[in-house]
Amino acid sequence: xxxxxxxxxxxxxxxxxxxxxxxxxxxxxxxxxxxxxxxxxxxxxxxxxxxxxxxxxxxxxxxxxxxxxxxxxxxxxxxxxxxxxxxxxxxxxxxxxxxxxxxxxxxxxxxxxxxxxxxxxxxx
Amino acid sequence: xxxxxxxxxxxxxxxxxxxxxxxxxxxxxxxxxxxxxxxxxxxxxxxxxxxxxxxxxxxxxxxxxxxxxxxxxxxxxxxxxxxxxxxxxxxxxxxxxxxxxxxxxxxxxxx
Numbered sequence: 311x312x313x314x315x316x317x318x319x320x321x322x323x324x325x326x327x328x329x330x331x332x333x334x335x336x337x338x339x340x341x342x343x344x345x346x347x348x349x350x351x352x353x354x355x356x357x358x359x360x361x362x363x364x365x366x367x368x369x370x371x372x373x374x375x376x377x378x379x380x381x382x383x384x385x386x387x388x389x390x391x392x393x394x395x396x397x398x399x400x401x402x403x404x405x406x407x408x409x410x411x412x413x414x415x416x417x418x419x420x421x422x423x424x425x426x427x428x429x430x431x432x433x434x
Numbered sequence: 435x436x437x438x439x440x441x442x443x444x445x446x447x448x449x450x451x452x453x454x455x456x457x458x459x460x461x462x463x464x465x466x467x468x469x470x471x472x473x474x475x476x477x478x479x480x481x482x483x484x485x486x487x488x489x490x491x492x493x494x495x496x497x498x499x500x501x502x503x504x505x506x507x508x509x510x511x512x513x514x515x516x517x518x519x520x521x522x523x524x525x526x527x528x529x530x531x532x533x534x535x536x537x538x539x540x541x542x543x544x545x
Contacts, residue, residue: 356536421470
């Protein structure tokens, strides 16, 4: 049974880069059956998809964040990572990593399971 | 691509049935059978309740069911219980440049 765990700094200064890692256990990140994704949720607000990556390195990003987002995968460590540059207070949120179901023609079908989430606050 | 539209809140008494709507467009909900629903309790991660419009993952109660008509998907909770009080989000694959979109979220209250 897949389990995911986010890790990284809980406080990031404005204009700096937010970096988070998701460690996958109970299965291989090299599986062709899944994408791996990042989703965030500002305090008191709804869910926002950030982006997803396939084990091969193929990525899909939310256009609203694409210019600032990089998602990468490290198959040797069974991890994938998120980098969000030039952060502002608007990027303060709980960040979740999750396993994503694959649509055969490309794209995300669902997210399950999710990590517990990690709160990242952007403040000086 | 805007978020899918859901009612802000829905309420019902224990034992009743409630339905949450999720309205999109022909580029997402109406065009593909890749609608999913998530339940989120306070300070918890979302949990997948329905995928591919109508399918329940293993372990999810059969009191939860999904359907779709045109550009609107629906989640029905029958035999409402106190533990069902939570936020619910729909989501869908979209052929627009956004690729994936969540709904605005609905708070379910058990009276």
